[in-house]
Amino acid sequence: MLGQYLLLPLLASYGAAVTISVAKSGGNATSGLQYGAMEEEINHCGEGGLYAELIRNRAFQGSTKFPSSLDAWTAVGGSSLSLKNLTDPLSTALPTSVNVKGTGTAGLTNAGFWGIDVRPQKYTGSFYVKGSYKGSFTAALQSASGKVLASTKVTSKSVANEWVQHSFTLTPSKKASSSNNTFSLTFDGSKASGGSLDFNLISLFPPTWNDRPNGMRKELMQAMADLGPKFLRFPGGNNLEGDTIEGRWKWNETIGPLKDRPGRATTWQYGETGGMGLVEYMEWCDDLGMEPILAVWAGLALNGDLVPEADLDFYVQDALNEIEFLTGSVDTKYGALRAKIGHPDPWTIRYVEIGNEDNLNRGLSSYKSYRFPAFYKAITEKYPEIQVLASTIDMTIPGTAGGDYHLYDIPDNFITKFDMFDSYSPEHPILLGEIAATETNNGVGIDWSNTYFSLYPWWIGSVAEAVFLLGAERNADKIIGTTYAPFLMNLDSYQWSPTILSFNSNPDETARSTSFHVYSLFNHNHMTNTLPATSPDAFGPLYYATGLDNKTNSHIFKAAVYNSTADVPVSLTFDGIGRGTNADLTILTAPDAFSMNEVGGSNIVKSKTTTIKAGKKGEFSFSLPNLSVAVLSTK
Ligand SMILES: *[C@@H]1O[C@H](CO)[C@@H](O)[C@H](O)[C@H]1NC(C)=O
Ligand SMILES: *[C@@H]1O[C@H](CO)[C@@H](O)[C@H](O)[C@H]1NC(C)=O
Ligand SMILES: *[C@@H]1O[C@H](CO)[C@@H](O)[C@H](O)[C@H]1NC(C)=O
Ligand SMILES: *[C@@H]1O[C@H](CO)[C@@H](O)[C@H](O)[C@H]1NC(C)=O
Ligand SMILES: *[C@@H]1O[C@H](CO)[C@@H](O)[C@H](O)[C@H]1NC(C)=O
Ligand SMILES: *[C@@H]1O[C@H](CO)[C@@H](O)[C@H](O)[C@H]1NC(C)=O
Ligand SMILES: *[C@@H]1O[C@H](CO)[C@@H](O)[C@H](O)[C@H]1NC(C)=O
Numbered sequence: 001m002l003g004q005y006l007l008l009p010l011l012a013s014y015g016a017a018v019t020i021s022v023a024k025s026g027g028n029a030t031s032g033l034q035y036g037a038m039e040e041e042i043n044h045c046g047e048g049g050l051y052a053e054l055i056r057n058r059a060f061q062g063s064t065k066f067p068s069s070l071d072a073w074t075a076v077g078g079s080s081l082s083l084k085n086l087t088d089p090l091s092t093a094l095p096t097s098v099n100v101k102g103t104g105t106a107g108l109t110n111a112g113f114w115g116i117d118v119r120p121q122k123y124t125g126s127f128y129v130k131g132s133y134k135g136s137f138t139a140a141l142q143s144a145s146g147k148v149l150a151s152t153k154v155t156s157k158s159v160a161n162e163w164v165q166h167s168f169t170l171t172p173s174k175k176a177s178s179s180n181n182t183f184s185l186t187f188d189g190s191k192a193s194g195g196s197l198d199f200n201l202i203s204l205f206p207p208t209w210n211d212r213p214n215g216m217r218k219e220l221m222q223a224m225a226d227l228g229p230k231f232l233r234f235p236g237g238n239n240l241e242g243d244t245i246e247g248r249w250k251w252n253e254t255i256g257p258l259k260d261r262p263g264r265a266t267t268w269q270y271g272e273t274g275g276m277g278l279v280e281y282m283e284w285c286d287d288l289g290m291e292p293i294l295a296v297w298a299g300l301a302l303n304g305d306l307v308p309e310a311d312l313d314f315y316v317q318d319a320l321n322e323i324e325f326l327t328g329s330v331d332t333k334y335g336a337l338r339a340k341i342g343h344p345d346p347w348t349i350r351y352v353e354i355g356n357e358d359n360l361n362r363g364l365s366s367y368k369s370y371r372f373p374a375f376y377k378a379i380t381e382k383y384p385e386i387q388v389l390a391s392t393i394d395m396t397i398p399g400t401a402g403g404d405y406h407l408y409d410i411p412d413n414f415i416t417k418f419d420m421f422d423s424y425s426p427e428h429p430i431l432l433g434e435i436a437a438t439e440t441n442n443g444v445g446i447d448w449s450n451t452y453f454s455l456y457p458w459w460i461g462s463v464a465e466a467v468f469l470l471g472a473e474r475n476a477d478k479i480i481g482t483t484y485a486p487f488l489m490n491l492d493s494y495q496w497s498p499t500i501l502s503f504n505s506n507p508d509e510t511a512r513s514t515s516f517h518v519y520s521l522f523n524h525n526h527m528t529n530t531l532p533a534t535s536p537d538a539f540g541p542l543y544y545a546t547g548l549d550n551k552t553n554s555h556i557f558k559a560a561v562y563n564s565t566a567d568v569p570v571s572l573t574f575d576g577i578g579r580g581t582n583a584d585l586t587i588l589t590a591p592d593a594f595s596m597n598e599v600g601g602s603n604i605v606k607s608k609t610t611t612i613k614a615g616k617k618g619e620f621s622f623s624l625p626n627l628s629v630a631v632l633s634t635k
Contacts, residue, residue, distance in 0.1 A: 017569035017621065020535045022546045022555065024575040027530035028477035030547070031429065033291055035469075035523040037229040038434060038483040039281065040237030042268040043499060044490035048113030050284075051276040052217040054123075054204045055110050055183060059258075060096040061273055065243070065265035068096040072111045076186050079106035090128050090163045090200045093253075093262040097130075100187075101196035107138075107186030110202070114492035115505030116141060116183055117206065118149045118176035124213075125204040126167045127185060128259075131197040132160040135188045139168045139204075144180045156187070158197065170204075179506035201259055210287050214258065214275060219507040220488065224288055227500075227516060228523045231291040231481050233353070233433050234281045238267045240295050240356050241302050248297045251278045251322045256341050267302055268495045282326065282347050291350060293431065293480075296322060298355025298391070299371045300363040309370040316378045323349060323383060351387050351480070352379055353404060353431070359392035368395045376401055389431055389480075397428040402480060406434035409446045411464030415562055418467050418543055421475035429478055434485035435468070436498060436515070437461030440594075456598060457484075457498045457515035459590035459605075459627060466518045466543075466560035466629045473522070473545035473558060476530050484515055491599045502599050509600040516597075517588055517605040518629050525549075525631045527556050531574075542568045542624065549633075555583075557620075557632040564626040572620045572632065581614040581634055585622055588629040611635075 041047065048056065055072075060083055062068025068083055075081045079102025089095045100106050118141050125139055133156045140151035150172035157164050183204055189195055208215025209222075235249050242248035243265070253262055254277025261274030285292045296319035299307035307315060321334050326347045328335030335346060354375045358367035367390075376388050376398065393403035407417070414437060424430065438446060438453040441460075454461065465484075472479045489499040500519065503510040527547030541564035546557050555574040586609040595604045612632075614620055624630050 017571040018535060018537045018542050020533050020544065020546070020557070020570065020572045022531050022533045022557070022572070022574045024531070026532045027547060028426075029529055030476035030527055031480050032528070033230040033481035034473070034476070034526060035229060035519050036231030036233065036290065036293070036481045036483045037224060037227075038237065038485045038487050039232060039234035040486050041235070041239040041266045041272050042237070042486050042496055043488060043494040044113060044270070045486065045488040046276040047270070047272050048490050048493070049488050049503065050216050050220050051280070052205050052208045052215055053273070053275055054112050054116050054206065055202055056113050057110075058203050059094045059201045059263070059273060060098060061094065061263035061271055062096060063263075063265040063271055065247070066271040070098070073098070074109050074111075075100070076107035076109055076184055077105050078102060079108075079189060081108055084198065086198065088161065091259045093260045094200055097198045097200040099196050099198050102189035103195060104189055105186050106189035106192075107184055108199070109182050109184040111182055113490065113505055115179035116181045117179045117505055117507055118172050118181045120172055120174060121207050123150070123170040123204055123206055124167075125170065126165055127202040128163045128165050128200045129158045129197050130161070130163045131158055132193040133158040133187060133191060133197055135191040137166065138186045139170060140184050140186075141170060141172060141181055142184065143176060144182070149174070149176050149181060160193065163200070179504070203258070212283060214280065216284060216287075217507070219510055220501065220503060221287070223501055223510060223512055223516075227520050229288060229290050229483070230523070231293050231483070232281065232285050233293040233295065233431070233483060235278075235295065237356055237486075238302055240297055241267065241300060243267050243302050245301045245305050245307065248301060251325070254278050270493070278322070278325075279341070279343060292347070293351040293353060293389075294323070294326070294349055295353040295356060295391075296375065298358060298367070298375060300355060300358055300361060300367070302361055304362045306363070306366050312371065312374050316374050319352075319375060320378060320382060323352065323379070323386075349386060351389060353389040353391055353433070355391040357391055357406065359394040364392070364394060367392070373398065387429070393430060400427070402429040402431065404431045404433040406485070407432070407468070408434070408436055408438045410439055410441050411437050411461050412441045413445055414464035414468040415540070418471040418539060421471055421478055424475065424478045426478045429480045431480045432472060432482035435465065435482055436484055437464050438498065453497055454596070455497045456502060456511065456596040457500065457513040458594050458596040459514050460593035462514040462518045463560050463562050463627050463629055465515055466522070467562050469522060470543050470545045470558060470560060473527065473547070474530060476527065476547070484519060504599055511597045511599045511601065512603065513597050514590060514595070514605055517603075517607065521586060521588060521607075521629065521631055522558060525556050525558065525633055531555070541626070542570065555634040558630070559624060560629045561624045561626055567623045567625050569623045570621070573618050574634065577614060577634055578618045579614055579616055581618070582611050583614070583620055583632050583634040585610050585612050585620075585632045586630060587624065589625055589627065593627055
């Protein structure tokens, strides 16, 4: 009996070990940006997500697509709310305000982005009001049942015929039992001349990441920081393109004081305030040490409308203006504008992507013939150090430009694409700008009419992604970097799943997905150089990439096992690494192929790290189970 027990772990593996020999040199430098992040205003990624603003519909912004409304607002007590386009609005950008009328306690309540997180911390709020009022306002947070959780009085400075901004702070003494809370702003209607007041831009922020005003939600930024993204592709995605030419993302409407940002209709069923604009994206990059990959609008809208060649120059110039705004000295026109709004120091932009998915929506032929060439020429002439990227690889990419490849598919099809980059030329580096396994294996491939993509990444999908990522890492001289997409999802209002992080209004319930754990493991074992490996065995069911971190001289083996009938024994040697060398081996597994990490749930990915010693011939011997992702790094 004892013998049988001892034999079991060995029997679980069968056959000879996969023997892998890694050479000392002959590899390639990697881009250094391996894994990044992608911004797309979808799923309330920014608004109601990373952007920490707690008030939904704070400035009653409207568009032809989403007319201004009282969405998320309700009247307090017997008061009444009506939207007004006053002849003297708060600003040209914010023409619509709310008039609150009432005789006793009057005011309005906001439901937040499906709740407001209330805990003992300082909330910073402000609002604009117009109308003669001698009294005070009360700003408060309360539970769904009406229990006051924090409240403060704000002495009125309000006068007739002028918009006056008021500020306040709120500090709850206790954590609320849930995030099903609301914010309200009230006043004494009997003391307001005419019995009503006009309000606009009502805002409330919790503490933000790095304490930036107009900043980002802390725990989501913490999750991103833990993932360690090296780049950010922004501002989309379809969000950049817009439904129509006029509906495109316009950089210069997202900068400066919030009252001067009109907001716009996103392409994803809701409007954005413009609060998370170009400067906020750059600060996000600064805060997490991400390389910005700036996408500029390229003359194609999602409805297929195209800017004809004769009219394209305006948009090319606008892209140059945007780059000058970000990178120009304060002596330039747009560099001076940046300084004026508080950022005298220029940023560095090394990558600019021209458009998004220009191979779709009848865009490819104009993209090839005049749109891409015009942007490419203008940008490289003025900024020769910028790596320009096409938004597709479905074309012959000119000059030194690179491309962007997107992949949404079933897990099996990630495996068949493991070797897709082996035949690519490093002349035109590729960004893997949107990658995700979206639906379960069906023997065919992705079904775009299937609106039931998986709600969350699930384990077999994450392992399949790992196999594809390893194919990219093996070719890291040709790949700029890879990002999961879309990135974030507010479970209370989303348009596209799965995403790498999911959340609701309660920061304690944020889910770091199974794919998050895979990307995080690979990202934290960054290779500066690939090293060639040889093996008598073909790839599959074990897939791997090998290399070196030349900063620490750590030799790295990254692997995934997919579709194996048994554990895979491995015997791994690195030329130059001898007997007795220690290595850390981390193996990720999950209870079953369909396990996923859900909002409010616990993490099902098991991560086990052991230290193993190289044997007589310098070999590291270990075994990797079916559906596992692993990294070995020498010490
Ligand atoms: C390095 O790049 C060259 C050219 O792309 C390629 O032939 C070679 O196989 C690469 N080496 C490794 C280890 O990937
Ligand atoms: C590490 O590798 C990178 C990429 O090949 C190279 O640029 C750098 O000079 C190397 N650093 C050292 C210390 O060897
Ligand atoms: C305010 O003006 C916008 C744009 O013209 C219009 O769509 C909206 O209906 C107006 N709202 C009100 C309350 O008059
Ligand atoms: C929040 O409270 C409201 C009012 O009591 C209730 O209708 C709603 O179901 C609650 N939402 C959640 C998510 O508990
Ligand atoms: C933004 O830039 C475009 C192109 O230069 C210009 O036509 C437009 O007036 C600008 N908008 C704002 C709000 O500055
Ligand atoms: C999975 O394994 C089966 C049996 O060996 C094989 O037929 C199939 O092609 C494999 N699928 C993938 C995606 O590797
Ligand atoms: C390995 O994983 C694949 C994919 O989930 C599954 O079909 C197969 O049964 C697993 N093999 C074993 C031995 O568990």
